[in-house]
Amino acid sequence: MPPPDPSLSPPFAFPPMLPYQTLIALDRHATIPLTQQITAAFIALINQGVLPARAKLPGSRHLAAQLAVSRQTVVVAFEDLVAQGWIEQLPSKAATVGAQPPIPVPEPLLEGPASQLAPRAGFTFAPRPAVGPGVRPTAPSLLLGGGSPDARLVPLEALARNYRAASRRALRQPQLLGYSAPEGVLRLRQQLARYLHDTRGVPAGPDDIFVTRGSTMAIHLLTQLLVQPGEVVAVAARSYGEADAIFRHHGAQLLRVPLDAHGLDTDALAQLCQQQRVRLVYVTPHHHYPTTVALSAARRVHLLQLAAQHDFVVLEDDYDFDYHYDGAPILPLASADRSGRVLYVGSLSKVLAPAYRIGYIVAPSDVLAALAPIRVLLDQLGDPLLELAVAELFADGGMQHHLQRSCKTYHERRDVFCEALHQHLAPWFSFTPPAGGLALWGVFAAGIDLPMLAAACARQGLSIGEGQPYRLPTDQQAHLRLGFAAHTADELRRSVHILEMCLRQLW
Numbered sequence: 001m002p003p004p005d006p007s008l009s010p011p012f013a014f015p016p017m018l019p020y021q022t023l024i025a026l027d028r029h030a031t032i033p034l035t036q037q038i039t040a041a042f043i044a045l046i047n048q049g050v051l052p053a054r055a056k057l058p059g060s061r062h063l064a065a066q067l068a069v070s071r072q073t074v075v076v077a078f079e080d081l082v083a084q085g086w087i088e089q090l091p092s093k094a095a096t097v098g099a100q101p102p103i104p105v106p107e108p109l110l111e112g113p114a115s116q117l118a119p120r121a122g123f124t125f126a127p128r129p130a131v132g133p134g135v136r137p138t139a140p141s142l143l144l145g146g147g148s149p150d151a152r153l154v155p156l157e158a159l160a161r162n163y164r165a166a167s168r169r170a171l172r173q174p175q176l177l178g179y180s181a182p183e184g185v186l187r188l189r190q191q192l193a194r195y196l197h198d199t200r201g202v203p204a205g206p207d208d209i210f211v212t213r214g215s216t217m218a219i220h221l222l223t224q225l226l227v228q229p230g231e232v233v234a235v236a237a238r239s240y241g242e243a244d245a246i247f248r249h250h251g252a253q254l255l256r257v258p259l260d261a262h263g264l265d266t267d268a269l270a271q272l273c274q275q276q277r278v279r280l281v282y283v284t285p286h287h288h289y290p291t292t293v294a295l296s297a298a299r300r301v302h303l304l305q306l307a308a309q310h311d312f313v314v315l316e317d318d319y320d321f322d323y324h325y326d327g328a329p330i331l332p333l334a335s336a337d338r339s340g341r342v343l344y345v346g347s348l349s350k351v352l353a354p355a356y357r358i359g360y361i362v363a364p365s366d367v368l369a370a371l372a373p374i375r376v377l378l379d380q381l382g383d384p385l386l387e388l389a390v391a392e393l394f395a396d397g398g399m400q401h402h403l404q405r406s407c408k409t410y411h412e413r414r415d416v417f418c419e420a421l422h423q424h425l426a427p428w429f430s431f432t433p434p435a436g437g438l439a440l441w442g443v444f445a446a447g448i449d450l451p452m453l454a455a456a457c458a459r460q461g462l463s464i465g466e467g468q469p470y471r472l473p474t475d476q477q478a479h480l481r482l483g484f485a486a487h488t489a490d491e492l493r494r495s496v497h498i499l500e501m502c503l504r505q506l507w
């Protein structure tokens with residue numbers, strides 16, 4: 001038989017008839033109608049280039065048979081695609097992919113595109129002063145920052161699994177992806193209530209808790225609600241720089257109260273209250289930030305008495321309660337307060353990692369109700385899927401296990417770090433080992449120039465910060481907060497070795 005004349009071959013459909021029954025997976029139990037599923041599948045095939053511009057689509061009868069749906073379902077889906085501009089259909093002709101997809105598909109980029117934006121704003125504005133210690137992404141090999149947890153210990157697999165399960169749940173409950181309660185999902189608030197009760201005696205129910213994106217947002221919301229411009233906020237002489245900046249940002253008058261080895265000096269606060277109307281006092285009683293000391297029991301009682309006597313709000317920032325190594329911790333002020341004066345703020349930034357933006361406020365219900373409209377204006381709501389994922393980590397015991405493991409690891413690291421510092425830095429740096437937390441606080445010998453030391457360490461791949469946010473005008477010697485939790489014993493010893501080498505070279 002002679003070979004077929006190629007010029008007589010029937011034209012190939014372009015592309016050849018695709019196996020649509022495999023390419024388009026329809027979920028017949030989903031709440032999304034089949035027509036919408038078919039529309040979405042064709043858009044995906046066009047975007048992926050499987051169906052190029054002008055490609056011929058199968059007839060509706062044929063496709064309906066392949067997908068085992070009614071012909072009408074395909075007709076409606078195609079009408080939808082025509083209306084959206086993805087395909088074209090002329091009377092009694094096969095439908096074809098449009099020449100130009102309605103949404104241009106971006107070119108895949110290996111690197112970010114070169115910026116073509118104007119290098120400066122075309123209008124004038126006054127930038128805000130730099131905020132406290134700042135959170136700048138740096139990539140030194142060793143970073144002894146202010147006290148981060150070790151990201152390598154985070155139960156990432158469990159969190160990812162839980163997030164996936166929460167996303168699947170959204171398939172059945174699409175309202176999970178809509179605007180929901182600004183105070184956070186109930187399941188997480190229930191779990192947080194149990195955790196706060198069991199670990200530190202805070203007697204909160206789920207409705208006494210407001211979930212925020214980190215404690216930074218919590219402090220912002222509370223300040224906006226409670227502090228009018230010009231009102232006095234009292235903080236310790238050295239205090240958490242971000243909180244200082246938030247109070248200033250809201251126009252508060254920031255007054256500083258002396259600080260010693262027992263925490264904030266409440267006698268000095270009493271004197272201040274005699275002279276000034278104080279609206280709010282910000283404290284970190286568990287481990288004072290940055291000096292790490294615990295507020296003594298006597299001063300806690302005094303602080304609560306002063307709050308009642310002078311009618312001020314106590315904002316208790318309990319950022320690292322979970323980490324205590326030497327003996328039992330003193331319970332938070334919020335566990336003892338029944339007068340509704342203590343507002344308790346916490347966060348999972350030290351429990352998991354700062355990237356999981358979950359913080360919370362425990363406060364009387366009238367305060368929480370007033371926070372909701374402020375949060376809505378700023379952020380609408382948090383991240384319900386993440387909140388559900390984290391709630392499950394609490395519910396299945398994964399969080400408790402993670403905390404036990406982290407606490408044990410950080411305890412060992414504290415000991416290694418303190419030992420190495422004592423051994424190698426004794427003439428230059430003195431400190432008291434912290435009873436808990438993720439960082440220690442120390443002071444350099446007179447004459448040591450901290451920025452110069454920091455620059456020398458940075459050249460060796462070690463970042464130690466420059467201690468700026470906590471410097472007092474009266475300081476004769478440089479102080480420094482050094483985080484130890486994020487590094488292994490070997491890394492900590494290497495850091496101390498670099499510090500010693502630089503100190504030896506310079507002094």
Ligand SMILES: Cc1ncc(COP(=O)(O)O)c(C=O)c1O
Binds near residue numbers: 146213284317319354
């Ligand atoms: C004193 C203090 N409060 C709160 C936080 C946590 O802030 P956020 O929860 O916004 O990450 C930190 C983190 O470094 C802190 O040091």
